[in-house]
Amino acid sequence: MLSKGELRKQFSQDWQKHYDLDVLKTNGFTRKQCSSCKKNFWSVGDRDKCGDPSCIGYEFIGNPPSQLKLTYADTWKKVKGYFTSNGHTYVKPYPTVARWRDDLYFTIASINDFQPYVVSGELEPIANPLVVPQPCIRFGDITNVGVTGRHYTNFVMVGQHAFNSEKTGLFYWKNEALGHDINLLKSLGLNLEEIIFIEDVWLGGGNYGPCIEYFSRGLELGNCVFMQYEILPDQSSRELRTKVIDMGAGLERLAWITHGSPTSYEIVFGNVIAEMKKWAGVGVEDALFLKYAKGSGMLNAEEVGDMEKAKEQVAREIGVPKEELFKRFERLFALYACADHMKTVLMTTSDGMLPSNVGGGYNLRMILRRSFGFDEDLGLRLDYGKILKMHAEEVRDIFPQYLDGVDSAIAVVEEERRKFGESKKKASGRVAQIIEKAKKTGSSFSIPTPELVTLYQSYGIPIEVIEEVAKKENINLHLPPASSFYKLARHEDELVEARKEEHELIDVSQYPQTKNLSYENLFRFKAKVLGIEGTGGKTSFLILDQSAFYAEGGGQTSDTGTINGISVVDVKNSAGIFLHKMAKAVDSTPGTEVECVVEREKRAHTMRHHSGAHVLQIAARAVLGRHVWQAGAHKSAEKAHLDLTHYKHIPDEELARIERLANEIIVQNIAVKKEILPRNVAESQYGFGLYQGGACPGKELRVVSIGELDHEACGGIHVERTGDIGCFKIIKRESIQDGIERITYKCGVKAIEYMQSLERSIRDSSALLSVSTDQLPQSVERFFSEWKEQRKQIEVLSGIVANSLIDMMKENELHTVKNKLDLPLARKVAELVTRSQKNISLVLIAGPTILVACSPSSGKDANALLQEYFKKSPGKGGGTKLLASGKLNL
Numbered sequence: 001m002l003s004k005g006e007l008r009k010q011f012s013q014d015w016q017k018h019y020d021l022d023v024l025k026t027n028g029f030t031r032k033q034c035s036s037c038k039k040n041f042w043s044v045g046d047r048d049k050c051g052d053p054s055c056i057g058y059e060f061i062g063n064p065p066s067q068l069k070l071t072y073a074d075t076w077k078k079v080k081g082y083f084t085s086n087g088h089t090y091v092k093p094y095p096t097v098a099r100w101r102d103d104l105y106f107t108i109a110s111i112n113d114f115q116p117y118v119v120s121g122e123l124e125p126i127a128n129p130l131v132v133p134q135p136c137i138r139f140g141d142i143t144n145v146g147v148t149g150r151h152y153t154n155f156v157m158v159g160q161h162a163f164n165s166e167k168t169g170l171f172y173w174k175n176e177a178l179g180h181d182i183n184l185l186k187s188l189g190l191n192l193e194e195i196i197f198i199e200d201v202w203l204g205g206g207n208y209g210p211c212i213e214y215f216s217r218g219l220e221l222g223n224c225v226f227m228q229y230e231i232l233p234d235q236s237s238r239e240l241r242t243k244v245i246d247m248g249a250g251l252e253r254l255a256w257i258t259h260g261s262p263t264s265y266e267i268v269f270g271n272v273i274a275e276m277k278k279w280a281g282v283g284v285e286d287a288l289f290l291k292y293a294k295g296s297g298m299l300n301a302e303e304v305g306d307m308e309k310a311k312e313q314v315a316r317e318i319g320v321p322k323e324e325l326f327k328r329f330e331r332l333f334a335l336y337a338c339a340d341h342m343k344t345v346l347m348t349t350s351d352g353m354l355p356s357n358v359g360g361g362y363n364l365r366m367i368l369r370r371s372f373g374f375d376e377d378l379g380l381r382l383d384y385g386k387i388l389k390m391h392a393e394e395v396r397d398i399f400p401q402y403l404d405g406v407d408s409a410i411a412v413v414e415e416e417r418r419k420f421g422e423s424k425k426k427a428s429g430r431v432a433q434i435i436e437k438a439k440k441t442g443s444s445f446s447i448p449t450p451e452l453v454t455l456y457q458s459y460g461i462p463i464e465v466i467e468e469v470a471k472k473e474n475i476n477l478h479l480p481p482a483s484s485f486y487k488l489a490r491h492e493d494e495l496v497e498a499r500k501e502e503h504e505l506i507d508v509s510q511y512p513q514t515k516n517l518s519y520e521n522l523f524r525f526k527a528k529v530l531g532i533e534g535t536g537g538k539t540s541f542l543i544l545d546q547s548a549f550y551a552e553g554g555g556q557t558s559d560t561g562t563i564n565g566i567s568v569v570d571v572k573n574s575a576g577i578f579l580h581k582m583a584k585a586v587d588s589t590p591g592t593e594v595e596c597v598v599e600r601e602k603r604a605h606t607m608r609h610h611s612g613a614h615v616l617q618i619a620a621r622a623v624l625g626r627h628v629w630q631a632g633a634h635k636s637a638e639k640a641h642l643d644l645t646h647y648k649h650i651p652d653e654e655l656a657r658i659e660r661l662a663n664e665i666i667v668q669n670i671a672v673k674k675e676i677l678p679r680n681v682a683e684s685q686y687g688f689g690l691y692q693g694g695a696c697p698g699k700e701l702r703v704v705s706i707g708e709l710d711h712e713a714c715g716g717i718h719v720e721r722t723g724d725i726g727c728f729k730i731i732k733r734e735s736i737q738d739g740i741e742r743i744t745y746k747c748g749v750k751a752i753e754y755m756q757s758l759e760r761s762i763r764d765s766s767a768l769l770s771v772s773t774d775q776l777p778q779s780v781e782r783f784f785s786e787w788k789e790q791r792k793q794i795e796v797l798s799g800i801v802a803n804s805l806i807d808m809m810k811e812n813e814l815h816t817v818k819n820k821l822d823l824p825l826a827r828k829v830a831e832l833v834t835r836s837q838k839n840i841s842l843v844l845i846a847g848p849t850i851l852v853a854c855s856p857s858s859g860k861d862a863n864a865l866l867q868e869y870f871k872k873s874p875g876k877g878g879g880t881k882l883l884a885s886g887k888l889n890l
Contacts, residue, residue, distance in 0.1 A: 007201045011210050012040055018210040018226075019199050023175040027182060027192055042197040042212075051196035051215025053297030060217035061294050064260030066189030072268050073397045075188070075255040076133055079158055082187045086180060088160070089127030093134045093399070095351040096154070097360070099629070099691035100683075105353070105360025106137035110159025111246045115205070117679060119227070121165050121242035122699050126680050129162035129172050133251065133398060135347055139363045142370070146337030148296050149263030150219075152252065153367060154344040156398070158222070160247035170243065177224050177245045181214065189258060190216055206231050207240065218297055219257055222249030262293035265336045269343075272390045276335050280380040284332065291318045292325065334374035341367040342387045342413070349412050350405025352629035354645050356739035368416045373468070384417070385410045408625040412647045424468070432469075452479070506533045506541060506579065513576035515546035518559070518717065519674070522548040523598045529588045533579065539569075540586045541579040547571070548598055551578050554693060555633035556610050556716045561598040564588075568596075602637045603717065608725045608747040609640035610716045611672060611706075612662070615728065616642050616743060617692060618710045619661040623654055630692040631740050635716070641744040643736060650741050655730055658743075662728040669723035670707040676700055686711035727751050802829045811839040814865070818845040826851055834882040843869065845888070850875060852884045 002010065011018045015031070019040075029042040034050040041050040049055045070078060084090050094113045098104040104112065110132050117123040134157045144151035160180065162172035178197075185195055194216045202211040202225040209228035214221050227244035229237045256264035262284075265273055277283070295314040308322075315322040326333075345355075348364055355365035375382045388409045392402045452466070467479055511530055527544035534541045542563060551573035552558040558571035567583035588594065613633055621628045624646055632643035650658075682690060682701045690701065690713045704714040706722060719725055726748030736742045746754050762773055771779045802825065809815055821829065823846040833842050833853035841860045844851040850869065852862040866877055866884040877886015 004201060004203045007203060007208060011201050012199065015040065015199065019212065021174050021178060023179045023182070024197065029192075029197065040199045042199075043195070044192045047196075050198050051218060052198065052220075053218040056218050058218045058294045058297045060219050060257060060260050061262055062260055062290055063217070064258060065191070065194035065216050066258040068189040068258045070188070070255055070258045072251070072255045072270065072394070075258070076156075076158075076251055076398050078187060079184065079251070079254065080131065080133070082184050083131035083160065083180070086183070088129050088131045088180075091127055091130045091132040093132055095688050096135050096137050096347045097351040097353045097629075099352070099688060100695055102695035105363075106348070107134060108136050108138050109246075110134035110136070110157045110248055111161065111244075113159070114161065114163075117699055118163060119242065119244055121163075123678060123680050125161075125163050126684050128168065129160070129245070132159040132161070133157075134159050135399065137344060137348060139367075142367065145340050146265075146333040146335070149265065149293055150253065150256070152268075152340050153363075154340065154347055156251035158247075158249040158251050158254070160224075160245065160249075162245040164243040164245075166241055172245060173243065174226055177226075177247055178212065181222065181224060181247060181249075185214070185216070185221070188254060202227070202246075208237070216257055219253055221253050221257060222247060262289055263336065265339065269336075269339045269391075270394050272343075272387060272394060273335065273339050275390065276339060276380070276382065276387065277332075279382060280331060280335060280378075282331050282335060288318070288320070289329065289332075292329065331378050331380065334378050334380060338371045338374055338380065338382060339387065339391075341371045342384060343391045345413060346388050346391050346402055346405060346409045347399075349409045349627050350402050352627055352645055354412060354627060354647050354739040355416050356737070358737060358739070361739055365416065368413065369420055372417060372420055384413045388413065405626055408627040411625070412627065415647045506574065508533075508543070508574050508577040508579070511543055511577045512545075514544060514578040516578075517546055517548035518550040520548065523600045523603070525596050526593055527596055529590055529592045529594055531590055532586060532588060539584065540582045541572075542568075542582055542586060542588070542594075543577060543579060544594070544596075547578045547580070548596065549578065549580060550603070550606075550717050554714060554716045555613075555635055556606060557634075557636045559598050559603055559606075561596065563596050564594045605637035605748065605750055606635060607717045607719050609635040609637070609745075609750075611719045611722065612725050612728055612745060612747040613640060613642050614704065614706055614710055614712060614714075614718075615662045615665050615722060615725065616658070616745065617644075617712075618665060618706065619658045620644055620743070622661055623657045624650065630694075632742075633693070638750060639731065639744060639746050641742050643740050643742045645739060646741045647739060649735055650733055650743075655733055655743070659728060659730045665706070665709070666722045666725045666728060669721050670709070671721055672718050673705040674702065674718065675705075676702050682713065729754055798825050798828050801825065802832050805829055806832055806836055806838070806840070809838070809840050809842070814841045814843065814860070816843040816845075819847070821846060823847065823849055829853075830883060841865065848887050848890050850877065850886050850888055852879070854882055856882065 019031070019042075024042050028044045030044075031040060031042055032047070032050075033040050034052075034055055035048040036055040037050065037052060039050050039052070043051075080090055091113075094100075094107055096107050098107045098112060101112065101115070107113070111119070113132060113134060114125060118125045135154060136157050137154055139153055141151045142153060145153055160177065162177065164170045164173060182192070182195065186192070196215045198213045198215065200211050200213055200223075202209055202223075207227050207230050209226045211223055211225040213223045225244075225246040225248075227246055228240060230240050231237050252264045252268045255267045259267055261267060292314065295317055311326065312322050315325045318325065320328075344367060345364060348360075353360055353364060355361050355368055357365065371382075374380060389406055392406045396403055517525060525546070525548045527546050529542060530545055531543045532540050533543065544563075549559040549561065549568060549571045550556070551571045553573055559568075560570070561568050563580060563582070564586075566586055568580050569583050570581040572579045572581070613630075613635055617628075617630060620642075624644075627645060627647070629645045630642060631645050634641050677685070677700065679699055679701050682703050686703060686705075690696075690703065690711060692712045693714060696713045696715075701713040702715055703711055704716070704718055705711045728745060728747050729751035730743055730745050731754060732742075732744040734742050734744075745751075762776060765780075766773045766776050769776070769779050769783070805817075806829065817826075817829075821844065826844040826846045826849070830842065830844055830851045830853035833840060833855055836855040837857065838855055839857045839859075841854040841858045841862070842852070843865070844853070850866065852866045852869070854860040854862045854865070861881045862884040863879045863881065866879065866886055870876070870886070873888055875886050875888040877884060879885055
C-alpha cells in the first residue's frame with residue numbers, strides 16, 4: 001500500500017479524476033500551484049500562494065473576511081440553520097467518552113459516531129445526509145494549547161455526513177458536499193474570493209480517498225474527506241460499497257473567522273476568560289500581542305520540527321527577544337490553557353470519565369495538574385467552581401447537558417486538587433532524601449525505575465511531583481516519560497505471559513453456531529451432539545446443536561447442570577459456539593440425542609444478582625452523581641460486585657442511601673423488559689447509557705430496561721420484575737483502583753443468609769462479653785480503651801526489661817537468646833543494642849525469626865554473623881552491619 005505522501009503524488013497526477021469538480025469551476029475557482037509550498041489549490045481570481053498559514057501567515061487577524069462578528073453559540077445557530085434548511089437532519093451529538101467503541105477512550109471526530117457499522121454499510125444511518133455538532137477530545141496538542149490561539153484539548157467538530165450506499169446510489173458526493181460548504185461559508189459572511197480549497201488525501205482505518213481542505217486568509221476552517229477506497233488484505237484496493245462524505249469543520253474557527261481577534265479563545269470562552277483575566281490581573285498589550293498573534297500560525301508542536309526555532313523566528317519578526325516575548329505573555333497563555341482544560345474536565349466528567357493514572361483518565365489528571373501548576377506558580381487566583389459553572393452557561397444553548405454535570409465536575413476538581421496537595425506533602429520527605437543524594441553526585445541525576453515505582457505504589461507520589469520538587473532544587477533529574485512510567489507501574493508484577501484459557505485452544509471453526517435457548521427459561525431440553533473436544537484429557541467439552549445453558553459472559557458466570565446425568569461444570573462461548581465443560585471425559589457419537597438439565601436454583605440466584613447490578617447502577621447514579629459509570633462487574637450465584645467510576649471513597653452514609661434506594665426500586669416491582677433492536681434504533685431511542693457495560697459488538701443490541709429508570713445493552717439473564725430480586729444488601733466497599741469503587745452485594749435468599757449470619761455473630765459476641773446486644777457497641781468500645789491502656793503499660797515494661805537485659809550482658813561476647821522473648825520484645829532489645837555504648841553483639845531467636853544486632857563499638861558485622869549462623873541452621877535473610885534479620889527453615 002502506498003504511503004500518504006505517495007498517494008498525494010498519485011492523486012495530484014490524476015487530479016482531473018479526483019479534484020476537477022463542476023461546483024468549483026461554475027463558481028469561478030481555478031486550479032493553481034502555491035509558489036511557496038508547491039501544493040495545488042483552487043481559488044477565485046489571481047493569487048500565487050495557497051491559504052496555509054505557513055505560506056501567508058494569519059492575514060485574517062485584525063482583518064476578518066466577514067463582518068458578522070458572531071458569538072460562539074450564534075455561529076452554531078447559523079450553521080445548523082443553513083444545513084437543516086437545505087435537506088440535512090440535525091443529529092444530537094454523541095458523548096465525549098466513546099463507550100460504544102473498544103478502540104477509543106474519547107470521541108476524536110464526528111465520523112466516530114457512525115463507525116464501524118454505518119460507515120461499512122451494515123446499518124442504515126439515522127439520517128442521510130446529516131449535520132452534528134460533535135464535541136471532541138484530543139490530547140496530542142497540549143503544549144500548543146493557550147499559545148497558538150487555535151489549539152484546544154476540546155473542540156466542536158461540525159460534522160457534515162452523507163452515506164452513499166448501493167441502495168441510495170451516489171446521491172450526495174463531491175459536488176454536492178462542496179456546494180453546501182461554499183454556501184455555508186457565504187452564509188457566515190465570506191465572499192468566494194476569500195475561500196481557498198487545497199488538494200490533499202486522507203488515509204485511516206483501512207480506508208482512503210481524496211480530500212479538500214478549505215482556508216480563508218490563513219486559517220483552516222474545515223476538511224471535506226471523500227471516503228472512497230478500501231485497502232484489501234493483499235494491500236491492493238477497491239472502491240467502497242458505501243462511499244462516505246466526512247466533512248469536519250471546527251466550530252471555534254468558524255466563529256473566529258468572523259471576528260479576526262488575536263485568538264479564538266476570546267470568542268469561544270467569552271465571559272469565562274474575561275472573568276479569569278480580572279482575577280489574575282492580566283491585561284494585554286494590544287499592539288505587541290497583535291503582532292505575535294499574526295505570526296503564531298507557525299507555532300505547532302506537532303507539525304514544526306523544532307518548536308524553539310519556530311518561537312525564535314516569531315520573536316525575530318516581531319523584534320523582541322524570545323525569552324522576553326514569551327515571558328511577557330506567560331500568564332495570559334496560562335489562563336487560556338486553564339480555561340480550555342477546565343472545559344475538557346466539565347465535558348468528560350459529565351460523560352463519566354474521571355481523572356486517574358489509568359487509560360484516558362491519565363490525560364485528565366495531567367491537564368488538571370498542569371492547571372494547578374500554572375495557578376500556583378503564576379499566582380492566577382483561579383476559582384475552579386466558578387469557571388466550570390460559567391463554561392456550562394456559555395454552551396447551554398448547544399450542550400444543555402453540561403449544566404447537569406457541573407456539580408460533579410466541581411467535586412472532581414476539588415478532590416483532585418486535594419490529592420495533588422497531599423502528593424506534594426508526601427513527596428517532600430521521601431524526595432528530599434533522593435535530592436540530597438543527587439546533590440552529592442552533581443547537578444544531573446537519574447532515579448532507578450524500581451525506586452520510582454515504589455514511590456508511586458507505596459507512597460502515592462506521582463512522577464510529576466518528583467519532577468517539580470527537583471526543579472525547585474535546581475536538580476536536573478532524568479525521568480522516564482510519565483505515560484510509559486505509569487504503564488510500567490501498573491503492570492510491573494505481571495511478568496508471566498498471559499495464557500489462553502483451555503477452551504480458547506479449541507478450534508471450533510468446523511462447527512455451526514449454537515442455537516441459544518438460554519433466554520427461554522428452559523431448564524430441561526434435548527439436543528444433538530455435534531462434537532466432543534479435549535477427550536485426551538480429564539475433561540471433555542461437549543458441543544451441541546442447541547443449548548439452554550447460559551454461557552459465561554458480561555461478568556455473569558455460566559449455568560451448571562447435567563447432560564445425560566454427567567455434571568456440566570462450566571459453559572463458554574467461542575465465536576457463537578457453546579462449549580460445555582464436563583466433570584469427566586465423555587464419549588458420545590456425533591448425532592446422538594442427549595438429555596440436558598439446567599440447575600434451576602443456581603440460575604435463580606445468578607439472575608437476581610445480575611438484575612441487582614442494574615438496580616445498583618441506578619441507585620449509585622442517583623446518590624453519587626451522573627459521573628458514575630460501570631467499570632467492571634462479576635455476578636455469580638453466591639454474590640456479585642459492581643465496579644463504579646467515582647472520584648473518592650464512598651462514605652458509609654452514602655452506601656446506606658444507595659442500599660435503601662436499591663431496595664425501594666425492588667419493592668416497586670418494576671417490569672424488567674428485554675428486547676432486541678438494531679443498534680442505531682436502540683441508540684436513538686435510549687441514548688448512550690446503553691453502554692454502561694462497555695462496547696457491545698454487532699449490528700443488533702439486546703436491551704434490558706428497568707421501567708424508564710435504566711436501559712442497558714446486556715446479554716445476561718434477568719428477572720421478570722424487580723420484586724423478583726427479593727432484597728439487596730451491600731456487604732463490602734473497596735477502592736480497587738484510583739477512581740474506581742467496588743461494591744460487593746448479595747440479593748434475595750443469599751442476602752437473607754448473610755444478614756442472619758451477622759445476627760448470629762452479634763448474639764455470640766454479646767454472650768461472650770455477657771452484655772445484651774444493644775449494649776454491645778459501648779462494651780466493645782470500653783474493652784478497646786482498656787486494651788490500649790494496657791498496651792501502653794506493656795510497652796513501658798518492655799523497655800525496662802530490654803534495658804535490664806542489655807545491662808546484664810558482658811562486653812566483648814556474642815550472646816545468644818533463643819525462644820525466651822516474644823518477637824516484639826526481641827525487636828526492642830535488638831534496636832537498643834544498635835544504639836548501645838557497650839561493646840556487645842547479640843543473636844535473638846523468636847520462633848522462625850532470627851535477629852542479629854551489634855553495637856557500633858563492637859567492631860562486628862551483623863549481616864556477616866547472620867550468614868555464618870545460616871551455615872549451621874539453614875535460613876534466609878540479610879541486613880546492615882548493625883542489624884540483620886531473617887527466617888530459619890524450621
